[in-house]
Amino acid sequence: MNNDGFDKFKGSADYVTSAPLRNAVNVAIALGRPLLVRGEPGTGKTLLAHSIALALNKKLITWNIKSTTKAQEGMYVYDTVQRLNDSRFGSGEVADIKHYIKLGKLGQAFASPEQVVILIDEVDKADIEFPNDLLNELDEMSFYIPETNETVTAIHRPIAIVTSNAEKELPDAFLRRCIFHYIEFPNPELMEEIVRVHYPNIKNNLLREALQTFYSLRGIDDFRKKPSTSELIDWIQALIVGGVPHENISSQIPFMGTLLKKETDNDFFTNTYMTRVGDTFVIRRR
Amino acid sequence: MFTDFFYILRKRKVPVSVTEWMTLMTALNSGFIGSLDDFYFLARAILVKSEAFYDHYDVAFQEYFNGIEPPAEISEQIREWLNSSLNRSVLSKDEQALLNGMNFDDLMAELEKRLKEQTEQHDVGDYWIGRGGTSPFGHSGFNAAGIRIGGESGGRRAVQIAGERRFLNYRHDLTLDVRQIKVALKALRQLTRTGPEDELDLDETVEATARNAGEIELMWQRNRKNTVKVLLLMDVGGSMNPFASMCSQLFSAAHASNHFKDFSYYYFHNCIYDYLYQDIERSDAISTDHLLLTLEPDYKLVLVGDARMATSELMHQYGAINYFERNEMPGMVWLKRIAEHFTHHIWLNPEELRFWAHPTVHAISRTFPMFPLTLDGLTQGIRRLMVNR
Numbered sequence: 001m002n003n004d005g006f007d008k009f010k011g012s013a014d015y016v017t018s019a020p021l022r023n024a025v026n027v028a029i030a031l032g033r034p035l036l037v038r039g040e041p042g043t044g045k046t047l048l049a050h051s052i053a054l055a056l057n058k059k060l061i062t063w064n065i066k067s068t069t070k071a072q073e074g075m076y077v078y079d080t081v082q083r084l085n086d087s088r089f090g091s092g093e094v095a096d097i098k099h100y101i102k103l104g105k106l107g108q109a110f111a112s113p114e115q116v117v118i119l120i121d122e123v124d125k126a127d128i129e130f131p132n133d134l135l136n137e138l139d140e141m142s143f144y145i146p147e148t149n150e151t152v153t154a155i156h157r158p159i160a161i162v163t164s165n166a167e168k169e170l171p172d173a174f175l176r177r178c179i180f181h182y183i184e185f186p187n188p189e190l191m192e193e194i195v196r197v198h199y200p201n202i203k204n205n206l207l208r209e210a211l212q213t214f215y216s217l218r219g220i221d222d223f224r225k226k227p228s229t230s231e232l233i234d235w236i237q238a239l240i241v242g243g244v245p246h247e248n249i250s251s252q253i254p255f256m257g258t259l260l261k262k263e264t265d266n267d268f269f270t271n272t273y274m275t276r277v278g279d280t281f282v283i284r285r286r
Numbered sequence: 287m288f289t290d291f292f293y294i295l296r297k298r299k300v301p302v303s304v305t306e307w308m309t310l311m312t313a314l315n316s317g318f319i320g321s322l323d324d325f326y327f328l329a330r331a332i333l334v335k336s337e338a339f340y341d342h343y344d345v346a347f348q349e350y351f352n353g354i355e356p357p358a359e360i361s362e363q364i365r366e367w368l369n370s371s372l373n374r375s376v377l378s379k380d381e382q383a384l385l386n387g388m389n390f391d392d393l394m395a396e397l398e399k400r401l402k403e404q405t406e407q408h409d410v411g412d413y414w415i416g417r418g419g420t421s422p423f424g425h426s427g428f429n430a431a432g433i434r435i436g437g438e439s440g441g442r443r444a445v446q447i448a449g450e451r452r453f454l455n456y457r458h459d460l461t462l463d464v465r466q467i468k469v470a471l472k473a474l475r476q477l478t479r480t481g482p483e484d485e486l487d488l489d490e491t492v493e494a495t496a497r498n499a500g501e502i503e504l505m506w507q508r509n510r511k512n513t514v515k516v517l518l519l520m521d522v523g524g525s526m527n528p529f530a531s532m533c534s535q536l537f538s539a540a541h542a543s544n545h546f547k548d549f550s551y552y553y554f555h556n557c558i559y560d561y562l563y564q565d566i567e568r569s570d571a572i573s574t575d576h577l578l579l580t581l582e583p584d585y586k587l588v589l590v591g592d593a594r595m596a597t598s599e600l601m602h603q604y605g606a607i608n609y610f611e612r613n614e615m616p617g618m619v620w621l622k623r624i625a626e627h628f629t630h631h632i633w634l635n636p637e638e639l640r641f642w643a644h645p646t647v648h649a650i651s652r653t654f655p656m657f658p659l660t661l662d663g664l665t666q667g668i669r670r671l672m673v674n675r
Contacts, residue, residue, distance in 0.1 A: 020330075030316060038336075084491075085502070087500070172301070180334060
């Protein structure tokens, strides 16, 4: 990369990225396109936006999408009920409709005097039509408010990060306008780096045993929900706090509940791979 | 620039549009590319919008770029190895003779050619070159010296990265997991206004308030809800055993999809006769007649089974595989009755398409539109269920 015309993302101290992801982020920033990030739960999709904001020293505006969220809400809300109420009791400035137009998250990002990072989190949770309704606005980074006959245009195109769990297929027209990156599950080397960012003083033995156990658990395809990075981080925390000797980790898998959160997975694993010795369960030797 | 690559991508079924291609060209013009590796990731980020197509992309990338940049690092390693007289002494007399008989450059060319062939035929991972025994490179010598070709190394080339095809498992036409099925099932919806009136109807409110001479009158309307009802009938046991886990995935996905107005499921063995079963051990029975009487025709019917059985099981009176069933009516007649009752029905077959050539599969697929139980098949089937009649 030898393009110097924009702020470049190089990762931040508390978030480990791979080179392809950094490239994708930089391309998205340079081309002014939204970056669509997909990946297994717990691979740090949401944290990416936080990391970009931190690294580039920009404000982060988060728009959490729920199943009931409408695209319109992201731009502005016209508080009709309030206005009707005010008109009835004669309070407020009813005559000026502007007082009842409130900018949504996307609107705030556009109107901001400096460039911001806007995170549209879990876009797939909303209705199928939701991304389509945002198409034009994200493309041109402006929208029109018919009530006031005003157009809100982005002063600086915000850096838009869109995350998706792929619960729904996103419309093609939306995809065409995005830069896409799929966050792969980290390989053991990258994972080691990630864990060290969270626990800089972790003992080598403990880390090695924990990672080995973790990846062999992930190798089992029969789980409903495979353990992911955030579960690993929690588990290692539990191991450190619990003061578990490292030689017990792979044989007993202490605090298994932090890794396997579904009861069925827990039962399945205990029944298939473990056997009772005294009052603890240990991995069955083959 | 690279226009052929665009067409190779499309040939490999990566849905690339001209818009995206132009974006890539803009990116190339602004000087993002330092190496082929950069290009690989840049083009992928801009052109490919789903991990399901990463593997298609890898294949296309290999097809277009393979040979443009030979894997020079590996050649360096081997060049060094071959040039060292110490290493040559490891070889047997015959092998040395063979080696001396070849021009060094020819040898390298041959090696690179084979290397490429291997990249295409095998997973690059742990392959030792010349293991086959006929290689002019002296396979045992290489083994002993332990030169590993391919695999993970610091500066992997883009073509090699593509060659690894790490995203093979994400292809839609191959895999099906609970999550993907849930996504597909989400398409099964029909929104109708039902339930309590808890949504402000603005137009009506303004209208009513105006009529009320400014006294505010709030008007409410009903929410839009999904009205789709689903009936799932699954074949269990016998020839369906190999597909048990696939069917259980479909079942758990459908069961967990809480957006249906109603979801009912029953089991059968090979074919449907007088009774359907609520329990997987097939002891809890409900009569098929009762089901047809009580369920409205607007239930979306999904049958899952391999549709493969003895012809008599389908066509003959008393043909049921279970002797005690004593069906007066042949299975096919039952199936036809069911198909006539429900307006929307599909049959999902977990067997691969190439095994469908079987008389009973044919007969059943004439009554029920049959789709393979893959993500693509499921999506097509669901589209069929949503068609207005």
